[in-house]
Amino acid sequence: MHALVMIELDGDGVSASSRETLTLAHRLAGELGEAVEAVVFGDGGRAAESGGLAVSRLHQLDHPMLATYSPELWGESLHQLIARLQPSIVLGPGSDRGLEVMAQAAARADAPLVANCTTISLDRRANGDPPTWTLTRARQGGLLLEDAAVTAPTTFASTAAGAVEAASLGSLREVPVESFTPELDGVVHTQLVDETTQDSGVTLATARIVVSGGRGVGSAEGFEPLEELAKLTGGAVGCSRVATNNGWRPHSDQVGQTGTKISPDLYIACGISGATQHWVGCMNSKAILAINTDPEAPLLTRATYGVIGDVGEVVPAIVDEIHRRTLGNRQSA
Amino acid sequence: MNILVCVKRVRASGGTPQLSADGGGVDTRNLAFTVGPHEECAVEEAIRIAGDAGGRVTVLTAGPPEADEQLRYAISMGADHGVLVDTGDTELDPQATAAALADAIRTLEADGATFDLIMFGNESPDAGHYQVGIRVACALSRAMVGGVKGIDIDQADGRARFRREVPAGVEVYEAALPAAVGVKEGLNLPRYPSMRGRLRARKAEVRGIQPEVAPGTLRRIRLRHPEEAGTQTVVLGHGADAAPAVVDLLEELEVV
Ligand SMILES: Cc1cc2nc3c(=O)[nH]c(=O)nc-3n(C[C@H](O)[C@H](O)[C@H](O)COP(=O)(O)OP(=O)(O)OC[C@H]3O[C@@H](n4cnc5c(N)ncnc54)[C@H](O)[C@@H]3O)c2cc1C
Ligand SMILES: Nc1ncnc2c1ncn2[C@@H]1O[C@H](COP(=O)(O)O)[C@@H](O)[C@H]1O
Numbered sequence: 001m002h003a004l005v006m007i008e009l010d011g012d013g014v015s016a017s018s019r020e021t022l023t024l025a026h027r028l029a030g031e032l033g034e035a036v037e038a039v040v041f042g043d044g045g046r047a048a049e050s051g052g053l054a055v056s057r058l059h060q061l062d063h064p065m066l067a068t069y070s071p072e073l074w075g076e077s078l079h080q081l082i083a084r085l086q087p088s089i090v091l092g093p094g095s096d097r098g099l100e101v102m103a104q105a106a107a108r109a110d111a112p113l114v115a116n117c118t119t120i121s122l123d124r125r126a127n128g129d130p131p132t133w134t135l136t137r138a139r140q141g142g143l144l145l146e147d148a149a150v151t152a153p154t155t156f157a158s159t160a161a162g163a164v165e166a167a168s169l170g171s172l173r174e175v176p177v178e179s180f181t182p183e184l185d186g187v188v189h190t191q192l193v194d195e196t197t198q199d200s201g202v203t204l205a206t207a208r209i210v211v212s213g214g215r216g217v218g219s220a221e222g223f224e225p226l227e228e229l230a231k232l233t234g235g236a237v238g239c240s241r242v243a244t245n246n247g248w249r250p251h252s253d254q255v256g257q258t259g260t261k262i263s264p265d266l267y268i269a270c271g272i273s274g275a276t277q278h279w280v281g282c283m284n285s286k287a288i289l290a291i292n293t294d295p296e297a298p299l300l301t302r303a304t305y306g307v308i309g310d311v312g313e314v315v316p317a318i319v320d321e322i323h324r325r326t327l328g329n330r331q332s333a
Numbered sequence: 334m335n336i337l338v339c340v341k342r343v344r345a346s347g348g349t350p351q352l353s354a355d356g357g358g359v360d361t362r363n364l365a366f367t368v369g370p371h372e373e374c375a376v377e378e379a380i381r382i383a384g385d386a387g388g389r390v391t392v393l394t395a396g397p398p399e400a401d402e403q404l405r406y407a408i409s410m411g412a413d414h415g416v417l418v419d420t421g422d423t424e425l426d427p428q429a430t431a432a433a434l435a436d437a438i439r440t441l442e443a444d445g446a447t448f449d450l451i452m453f454g455n456e457s458p459d460a461g462h463y464q465v466g467i468r469v470a471c472a473l474s475r476a477m478v479g480g481v482k483g484i485d486i487d488q489a490d491g492r493a494r495f496r497r498e499v500p501a502g503v504e505v506y507e508a509a510l511p512a513a514v515g516v517k518e519g520l521n522l523p524r525y526p527s528m529r530g531r532l533r534a535r536k537a538e539v540r541g542i543q544p545e546v547a548p549g550t551l552r553r554i555r556l557r558h559p560e561e562a563g564t565q566t567v568v569l570g571h572g573a574d575a576a577p578a579v580v581d582l583l584e585e586l587e588v589v
Contacts, residue, residue, distance in 0.1 A: 069504075071477065071479070096499065100479055106464065107464070107470075112551050113427070114551060115463045116463075139460060143559075144350060144359075144559075145557050145558070146555075147557070148553050149551075149554060150550055150552070190476045190478045190506045191507050193507045198501070233588040244519075250519075251482075252519065254518075258370045259518070266586055266588075273347075275348070277347060289579065300566060301566060302566075307568070307569050307575040309570075309575065314575060317574075318580060322583070322589050325589070
């Protein structure tokens, strides 16, 4: 009756989303008075060294075929470890890979996987019977919450990004690392054959300012003043699905449920109505400025700041005003 | 190349969903329905691949009888066949959904050719379980990669290459056919159905399958709206006259 946490490593050691998952697992384990164990693909030593795991055991999955990522091989390995350890709950991060590996493992175990959980608690644990958990999960990209219950010998759950604030898990102490070698012969799998890393500078996902346009921008050319505003503020350009569907912008610019979810300091939404599928992509922005001809547009009523007017006039005027001020500064300097 | 695409009927509204009084579901009266953008791209890609390589496209859904509408839309885009697994009005949990779909695919393959490629959306837009495709692929022993935004089929070699974008760059995967794939919007720009397509879809025969539905393990208690901080929007001005107030704001953030 213990919890197992799947840990992802990135350039800095244990990934931010894995720290969130660990925090949730420890909270849960505290309630239950149970141990937390963790599992990592690759270098367990590095995970243990990055500290603050506070787990009683760290399992390292070892096999030459696991050196590069493969959804099926990683999922099968996790499944085999779980079959041996029989934890009552397996928690993983809500990252793309985290979800993929958890789903592969849960499918192989024929066990439930509850994706994007914001809370988890033990409901019932009768002697000998499998435990029942009550969970809250995000649906529709976080627009709705679903309270649900699940009963199974082993339940898989992934945490929704940002649902839990990663806490410091106490002092650094030695974590025993145990190696587990799965049997991977004959597992049908996809192979990662090529990886290119892009040095993309300011990206939509990480920019402090995002200047985004929708149907109200009117055309591909209409985005030129938005691009200029993004350049002047060191920001990135985003867009709504109408802009991508019209071929005005590439899909990689799309903000929303089926695009990128962003949380910039300021989101400037130009000619975007604020449909729920767009809203879930930008609702975590620290501040939103909506520019719209319609004062009743849902995004305008939900925004921190609003400008009522035509994008085609407002954005060029903002750009001019920035030029005027910087020029003024230069002249007075 | 025989391709199968799994699509799910979902509500299309861009407004805040109205919940039924008991929180048991979304009030779907007066709502339009659609399939998710990822799945629409899957249908489009299947039609293109089958068009290039020769072959047929089948669309499969598990849901209420009304999901017939979504199958016919896919047929009007250019898919050849529609198959409806009637699982009724209540949404099944992902294990039960996957089991119903995998059973239906076994039935279809027993009656005809194997599907060289089974396509899914990366996640369904309403439930977003991120797993139905992977479960189906596992049940059928197919390799499966998700998040895909580019597909290359090498028919002579019997292999497929899948491209996906990750925060750090681009990954390319390879799998032997038959395989499965979960795709994302941005893979292509789906076409609008032609008039001829619509006519064909109206007359097309949709095959019905009555499944044995296993009870799921995930039980819904209720749906609810997350708490939202009620914001009082500060109107900075009208038209071009608002520009100085906007730039003041940008200066406060120290970005200009
Ligand atoms: C499953 C699903 C997933 C989806 N995923 C996404 C997603 O990831 N991202 C996304 O964006 N959408 C998504 N959508 C689509 C979404 O529902 C909306 O259709 C879309 O966001 C609307 O884009 P828009 O605001 O640009 O256009 P509209 O809704 O048409 O709004 C245009 C706005 O511009 C204003 N306007 C018009 N002219 C001007 C002008 N000259 N100056 C200023 N304002 C003007 C109008 O008042 C209006 O408010 C999804 C839909 C579904 C069903
Ligand atoms: N009821 C269903 N009928 C057909 N396909 C489905 C159904 N539910 C899910 N799928 C497919 O599985 C994908 C992932 O769904 P999910 O696991 O709910 O996120 C979807 O994009 C669809 O392609």
